[in-house]
Amino acid sequence: MTFLAALILLSPLAMAIALGLFGRRLPGRTPGFLAFASAGVSFLCAATFCLRLLALPASERALSLPLYSWISVGSLDLNLGILVDPLSATWATVVTGVGSLIFLYSISYMQGDSGYRRYFTYLCLFLFSMLILVLGENLVLTFLGWEGVGLCSYLLIGFEYDKEQAAAAGRKAFLVNRIGDVGFLLGMFWAFWSFGTLSHETLASSVAGQAVSPWLALCFFLGAVGKSAQAPLFVWLPDAMAGPTPVSALIHAATMVTAGVYLLCRLSLLFAHAGWALMVVAIVGAFTALLAAVIALRQYDLKRVLAYSTISQLGYMFLACGVGAFSAAAFHVTTHAFFKALLFLGAGAVIHGLSGEQDLRKMGGLKKSMPRTYRSMWFGALALAGIPPFAGFFSKDEILGSAFAGGHYVLWSVGLVTAALTAFYTARMMTLCFHGSSRLAEGVHPHEAPPLMGVALSLLKWLSLFGGLALGVEALHFRPLHEFLRPVLDPAAEVLAIEHLSVSTMVVLLALAAALALAMWTLAKHWYLGDRQVLRRWELAAPAVARWIAHRFYVDEAYHAAIVRPLGALSRLCRNLDTHGVDGLFRGCARSAAGMGSVVRLLQTGVVHAYALWFLVGVVVFLWITVG
Amino acid sequence: MVELNHYLILSALLFGLGLIGFVVRRNSLIMFMSIELMLNAANLTFVACARHHVGAEGSVLALLVIAVAAAEVAVGLAILLALFRLKKTVNADEARELRA
Numbered sequence: 048m049t050f051l052a053a054l055i056l057l058s059p060l061a062m063a064i065a066l067g068l069f070g071r072r073l074p075g076r077t078p079g080f081l082a083f084a085s086a087g088v089s090f091l092c093a094a095t096f097c098l099r100l101l102a103l104p105a106s107e108r109a110l111s112l113p114l115y116s117w118i119s120v121g122s123l124d125l126n127l128g129i130l131v132d133p134l135s136a137t138w139a140t141v142v143t144g145v146g147s148l149i150f151l152y153s154i155s156y157m158q159g160d161s162g163y164r165r166y167f168t169y170l171c172l173f174l175f176s177m178l179i180l181v182l183g184e185n186l187v188l189t190f191l192g193w194e195g196v197g198l199c200s201y202l203l204i205g206f207e208y209d210k211e212q213a214a215a216a217g218r219k220a221f222l223v224n225r226i227g228d229v230g231f232l233l234g235m236f237w238a239f240w241s242f243g244t245l246s247h248e249t250l251a252s253s254v255a256g257q258a259v260s261p262w263l264a265l266c267f268f269l270g271a272v273g274k275s276a277q278a279p280l281f282v283w284l285p286d287a288m289a290g291p292t293p294v295s296a297l298i299h300a301a302t303m304v305t306a307g308v309y310l311l312c313r314l315s316l317l318f319a320h321a322g323w324a325l326m327v328v329a330i331v332g333a334f335t336a337l338l339a340a341v342i343a344l345r346q347y348d349l350k351r352v353l354a355y356s357t358i359s360q361l362g363y364m365f366l367a368c369g370v371g372a373f374s375a376a377a378f379h380v381t382t383h384a385f386f387k388a389l390l391f392l393g394a395g396a397v398i399h400g401l402s403g404e405q406d407l408r409k410m411g412g413l414k415k416s417m418p419r420t421y422r423s424m425w426f427g428a429l430a431l432a433g434i435p436p437f438a439g440f441f442s443k444d445e446i447l448g449s450a451f452a453g454g455h456y457v458l459w460s461v462g463l464v465t466a467a468l469t470a471f472y473t474a475r476m477m478t479l480c481f482h483g484s485s486r487l488a489e490g491v492h493p494h495e496a497p498p499l500m501g502v503a504l505s506l507l508k509w510l511s512l513f514g515g516l517a518l519g520v521e522a523l524h525f526r527p528l529h530e531f532l533r534p535v536l537d538p539a540a541e542v543l544a545i546e547h548l549s550v551s552t553m554v555v556l557l558a559l560a561a562a563l564a565l566a567m568w569t570l571a572k573h574w575y576l577g578d579r580q581v582l583r584r585w586e587l588a589a590p591a592v593a594r595w596i597a598h599r600f601y602v603d604e605a606y607h608a609a610i611v612r613p614l615g616a617l618s619r620l621c622r623n624l625d626t627h628g629v630d631g632l633f634r635g636c637a638r639s640a641a642g643m644g645s646v647v648r649l650l651q652t653g654v655v656h657a658y659a660l661w662f663l664v665g666v667v668v669f670l671w672i673t674v675g
Numbered sequence: 676m677v678e679l680n681h682y683l684i685l686s687a688l689l690f691g692l693g694l695i696g697f698v699v700r701r702n703s704l705i706m707f708m709s710i711e712l713m714l715n716a717a718n719l720t721f722v723a724c725a726r727h728h729v730g731a732e733g734s735v736l737a738l739l740v741i742a743v744a745a746a747e748v749a750v751g752l753a754i755l756l757a758l759f760r761l762k763k764t765v766n767a768d769e770a771r772e773l774r775a
Contacts, residue, residue: 651773651774652771652774653770653771653773653774654767654768654771655706655767655770656698656701656768659698660698663694663698
């Protein structure tokens, strides 16, 4: 049992070490296939654990497997151990499952890249870190994985490090994430100080029935905000698209960015006892969802549209956590991993087929030349837009339903507006990319993706279609994922006394959301297929609004002016103080010593008589003073 | 009657002669001899004072100076020889390589 659990982690770690240190001689695509095999082994082990947990009675579904005592100082007793419970098993299965498909896709996508082996080394290291984050049995191990995925994210965003833009994006992601990490660290110190433990299991039991300071919860929330790109720390995610597209799919859409949601779910009991902290989570989530969806309306970079939609969907997950529907958040994480990975991989196939073109204005009419990619992308887009019966519909509307049931009508309406906007920008993206007339640049000949990429796409396609139906349909009381997660997430729901909607209300809400999504979808398709007169009239009606949206509300510029520029000025000042002030002082000392030396040096003529004369003078002066 | 002062004056004259010879002459051999002259002027003072005060310390010091001078001659002449081999001259001003 312990061995099997350790194998989940060790398989990608061993492959990362092997590829990184000894993989130089491997020919062609071998590193890719080896990495895929290690991810596959990891997935099989994780899935086995899910099945084993299912076989256990609900109250015993938590296996803590200590490997050895790691740190033992005073009252701090940390084990290097693995905690397999429904929550971590679900996450590990999604991470390794979607991860394996993306590894498979990368084998073909990265072919011919000079950094092929390096790419797969980083990817394996990322998978290992993510699994440590999810499976670690205490907060310190989670933090270890948290930092590990941050590092791998940095390395992979800056994968093409000779491009200034990619290197800068990597740096930005790393630095912005540090702000969140400070929150995580502070939260960890505070939690240890008040509860005397960092282990997830004992923490949950010692929190129960106690009032927790909301600020403690907000410290952890700050960490989650940084990692999951919520307002105001979302600026790094759109820039992170400078990395290779499969990396965007794996790290910046399907897995790493959901680590914040994982943390909230893992600490759900702590948040449930923390008073108004959950309200902050919900408001930040809803605000981010709306903001990112609005920005996505006017982006022309295919990957950036998807990046903003990721931020928006993560906002939904935070909203779900904030209204106490932690299992709905976990559900949305799962379905989002399917359809967003699919969309990114499809976008990668498009970019691959157009030899690197990412601008939606230079696409159009691709459905004829790339039929398979086109079909796959449609599945993903419909799931993202929340059109039934695709996966996103069920999970997103469960979140909206939970907000409605909790009496948070403002948050619910923000969520509903965001859902409408989501349908609109998704349809806009699909229309600009695949429909209409071709606007391709001269000499670009689109071609269909190679077969390995196609396999990954079609598997994710079916997951995006059936993922929602298979994992939970609330209105029918068919909720296997929620039942599975119950032992971990129910205590928090009980504390919060979550309300449930009647089936009739639920059906009305579902119908409303579906109708709205379909209407917006049709509208966007109609507007962007035609001569766009309507759009132009809208833009002329409110040019300032249009400009603000196109410039992403000037958030990046504001940060640049408020933080980056003053910091740059300060560091330049410090550098000048150092080179001219401190260095000048020491150089002055050296120079004055040398100057004195050059004066005294004149006395040493090398002529013996001169020395004798000086000697004589010295003796005379000496005698004069002593005797005279 | 020859008094102590006469010895001291003679000794001072000899010392001055040696000093002037060392500073003025350029030939290292002569400079060397001038040093000997100064040493012996000091010796004369020691011995004269020993005689005047009726004690042995001055004579002992004079003997010590003679021993040191002998050693110094051995070293000094060796240096002179080496200098001559190197420069084909004993002129002290020619050897100023230690100039800064």
